[in-house]
Amino acid sequence: MQCNNKKLKKLKKKISYHAYRYYTLDNPIISDIEYDLLIQKLQKLEKKSKNFQKNDSITKKIGLKMLNFFKIKKHFTPMLSLQNIYNVEEIEVFKKKIQKKIKKKVFSLSCELKIDGLAISLLYKKGILIRSLTRGNGIKGEDVTLNSFNIKNIPKFLNSKYQIPEIIEIRGEIYMLSSDFKKLNQKKNISCNTIFSNSRNAAAGSLRQNDPKITKERKLMFFCHGYGICKMKNIPNNHYDMIKKIKSWGIPVNKNIFLTNKINEIQKYYFYFQKKRDLLNFEIDGIVVKINDLNDQKKIGNTTKYPKWAIAIKFSPYEKQTKILNVDFQVGRTGIITPVARLKPIKISGVIIKNASLHNRYEIKRLKILIGSTVLIRRAGDVIPYVVKVVNTIDKNFLKTKKIIFPQNCPSCNTKIIEENNMKISRCNNYFNCIEQLKKKLEHFVSRNAFNIIGLGPNIIHKLFSNKIVLIPSDFFKLTAQNLKNIEGIKEKKANNIIQSLNIAKKISLEKFIYSLGIHGVGISVSKYLSKNYINIQNFINANLKDLLKINKIGKNIANNIISFLKNKDSMLIILKLIKHVKFEKKNLFILKNKKNFFLNKKIVITGKLIKFTRNEINEILKKNGFIIQNIVSKNTDFLLCGKYTHKSKKLIKSKKLKVKILNENEFLILIKNII
Ligand code: IVH
Numbered sequence: 001m002q003c004n005n006k007k008l009k010k011l012k013k014k015i016s017y018h019a020y021r022y023y024t025l026d027n028p029i030i031s032d033i034e035y036d037l038l039i040q041k042l043q044k045l046e047k048k049s050k051n052f053q054k055n056d057s058i059t060k061k062i063g064l065k066m067l068n069f070f071k072i073k074k075h076f077t078p079m080l081s082l083q084n085i086y087n088v089e090e091i092e093v094f095k096k097k098i099q100k101k102i103k104k105k106v107f108s109l110s111c112e113l114k115i116d117g118l119a120i121s122l123l124y125k126k127g128i129l130i131r132s133l134t135r136g137n138g139i140k141g142e143d144v145t146l147n148s149f150n151i152k153n154i155p156k157f158l159n160s161k162y163q164i165p166e167i168i169e170i171r172g173e174i175y176m177l178s179s180d181f182k183k184l185n186q187k188k189n190i191s192c193n194t195i196f197s198n199s200r201n202a203a204a205g206s207l208r209q210n211d212p213k214i215t216k217e218r219k220l221m222f223f224c225h226g227y228g229i230c231k232m233k234n235i236p237n238n239h240y241d242m243i244k245k246i247k248s249w250g251i252p253v254n255k256n257i258f259l260t261n262k263i264n265e266i267q268k269y270y271f272y273f274q275k276k277r278d279l280l281n282f283e284i285d286g287i288v289v290k291i292n293d294l295n296d297q298k299k300i301g302n303t304t305k306y307p308k309w310a311i312a313i314k315f316s317p318y319e320k321q322t323k324i325l326n327v328d329f330q331v332g333r334t335g336i337i338t339p340v341a342r343l344k345p346i347k348i349s350g351v352i353i354k355n356a357s358l359h360n361r362y363e364i365k366r367l368k369i370l371i372g373s374t375v376l377i378r379r380a381g382d383v384i385p386y387v388v389k390v391v392n393t394i395d396k397n398f399l400k401t402k403k404i405i406f407p408q409n410c411p412s413c414n415t416k417i418i419e420e421n422n423m424k425i426s427r428c429n430n431y432f433n434c435i436e437q438l439k440k441k442l443e444h445f446v447s448r449n450a451f452n453i454i455g456l457g458p459n460i461i462h463k464l465f466s467n468k469i470v471l472i473p474s475d476f477f478k479l480t481a482q483n484l485k486n487i488e489g490i491k492e493k494k495a496n497n498i499i500q501s502l503n504i505a506k507k508i509s510l511e512k513f514i515y516s517l518g519i520h521g522v523g524i525s526v527s528k529y530l531s532k533n534y535i536n537i538q539n540f541i542n543a544n545l546k547d548l549l550k551i552n553k554i555g556k557n558i559a560n561n562i563i564s565f566l567k568n569k570d571s572m573l574i575i576l577k578l579i580k581h582v583k584f585e586k587k588n589l590f591i592l593k594n595k596k597n598f599f600l601n602k603k604i605v606i607t608g609k610l611i612k613f614t615r616n617e618i619n620e621i622l623k624k625n626g627f628i629i630q631n632i633v634s635k636n637t638d639f640l641l642c643g644k645y646t647h648k649s650k651k652l653i654k655s656k657k658l659k660v661k662i663l664n665e666n667e668f669l670i671l672i673k674n675i676i
Contacts (some may be wrong), residue, residue: 070142077228117175169228193393286314331436372401412436450516600626608643
């Protein structure tokens with residue numbers, strides 16, 4: 001018994017600590033599942049314990065300590081939490097319990113998204129928002145009225161076009177749009193070196209602010225999912241209609257509310273949103289299923305902590321704890337050295353995670369990461385798993401932790417690493433001889449947005465490179481099926497497929513070609529701008545800094561990178577060798593697609609040498625866009641397209657005299673691109 005009591009005390013202390021971190025500090029370090037498991041363990045131990053006081057148990061409390069700069073006020077109706085299940089199959093058990101209780105076989109259930117935010121209760125008296133309370137301990141909450149006035153989509157007045165209640169507590173969730181959360185963290189990281197680990201904490205931390213101005217800046221949002229006290233005639237008899245009514249008063253509700261009486265439809269709804277959750281611009285951590293009929297809800301009743309007529313079916317969390325076993329340093333395509341944590345494997349939303357990016361030297365310092373640290377790992381959407389924070393290093397294993405030693409020299413070629421941007425970038429600048437960089441450049445070259453060669457994964461590329469068969473991109477096009485078949489694991493069919501893919505890839509757009517070169521800072525969109533401006537590869541090769549800087553979206557750094565790439569003998573050789581194998585796709589000839597043809601019958605004369613277009617190309621562009629090409633400038637000429645070497649051009653002199661609009665090639669391009 002003594003032993004049981006000791007365990008109980010220890011567990012209670014642990015739960016109190018985690019509840020304090022979650023509810024008071026908005027900074028939890030364990031996932032909801034882990035917290036629920038602790039609660040379940042405590043419930044079991046409490047049942048066994050003799051001198052345990054039922055109503056005093058922490059398992060019966062909702063929320064915990066509140067922040068003392070807010071006034072604490074009582075809710076009219078308690079704000080309850082939800083019982084959770086983690087397996088959608090268990091909804092059967094829930095349904096059976098309800099059937100027994102209300103003695104009905106068929107009944108309607110409301111399925112909703114479980115918004116991962118912070119619960120709030122908005123009190124409207126005669127349609128005016130007079131008070132906003134956080135959930136607090138469920139009975140009393142923190143008064144955050146002033147802050148809630150700064151949440152754009154919370155109306156201060158209900159739309160009284162329809163009958164409104166005398167008094168109503170609107171219950172719902174404060175949350176932050178994922179896009180705003182990302183922006184906030186970027187800003188926070190720069191200004192104060194700390195970030196919020198997820199959007200729920202960001203929303204909670206932004207609402208529970210002493211200064212309402214901060215809440216305003218943080219752009220919070222609100223969704224209503226229920227109500228507390230409500231004094232009104234003709235209250236609908238079901239949850240779904242009540243939510244619709246609330247919506248008609250101008251209160252935001254989430255549109256994905258769905259009524260059903262079928263278990264398999266609930267399961268479908270669950271799986272659908274589990275798959276789609278990354279595409280929503282707000283975080284959800286599960287779905288909520290509620291009995292729709294309000295009389296049935298009453299009949300079923302509540303516990304002190306949660307309603308028995310509703311249940312949350314949670315998704316597996318995006319975040320989990322594990323240990324850092326070791327740290328390796330990877331050299332990227334552009335020479336950037338990235339520390340990668342080797343983890344004790346954990347499963348996050350169905351995927352086993354063994355590695356996580358530590359981003360850079362600065363992040364290691366900021367997060368105080370050590371080898372052996374217990375860390376919180378997050379994997380959401382297609383983002384590479386990363387370390388959110390170190391979890392409580394004051395554990396038994398702390399003494400076994402080891403400092404991470406960031407290398408001084410490149411782990412691949414031993415060149416001295418250069419530090420840039422306040423330790424946020426560590427770079428090996430041995431671009432043409434560092435083997436790791438060369439291999440990564442080849443991987444980039446065959447990637448989907450570049451030459452898109454199917455079947456050539458990193459493994460094969462590394463083997464081709466080590467065997468000196470492919471050292472630079474153009475070598476790919478010299479490959480034979482026999483070369484490939486000599487590589488372990490490649491059989492006839494795969495070899496032929498790769499060769500076929502290489503043949504198809506030879507025809508490429510300028511945009512993809514530029515992207516494939518892997519110039520620092522020249523990603524997909526910059527490549528697009530470059531190809532639109534330079535039109536053909538010769539123009540691009542001859543690019544100069546002055547012209548580059550005129551291009552929209554190309555700043556000084558990128559322009560300098562491009563020029564130093566083009567001025568380098570080695571990279572120029574790579575381009576020239578490559579050009580021999582490829583055929584450029586026909587250029588985008590800027591043909592107007594809309595019916596109202598702006599240039600129809602506009603008369604144009606060309607003079608001088610055009611750099612961006614051949615004469616055939618320009619003739620095609622002009623004709624297809626409706627221009628009439630003239631040879632002589634007259635008073636009814638609309639434009640003169642003026643190339644280079646025109647100092648003796650009679651057409652230019654005459655155009656000036658007749659005040660014909662004169663366009664150089666760039667101006668002409670801008671004009672037609674704007675019209676198109
Ligand atoms: S109903 C009395 N519906 O999840 C029933 N809650 O983990 C109370 N939540 O305290 C809640 N989305 O703050 C309900 N569609 C939804 C919800 C939702 C998010 C929150 C709510 C609740 C917490 C429980």
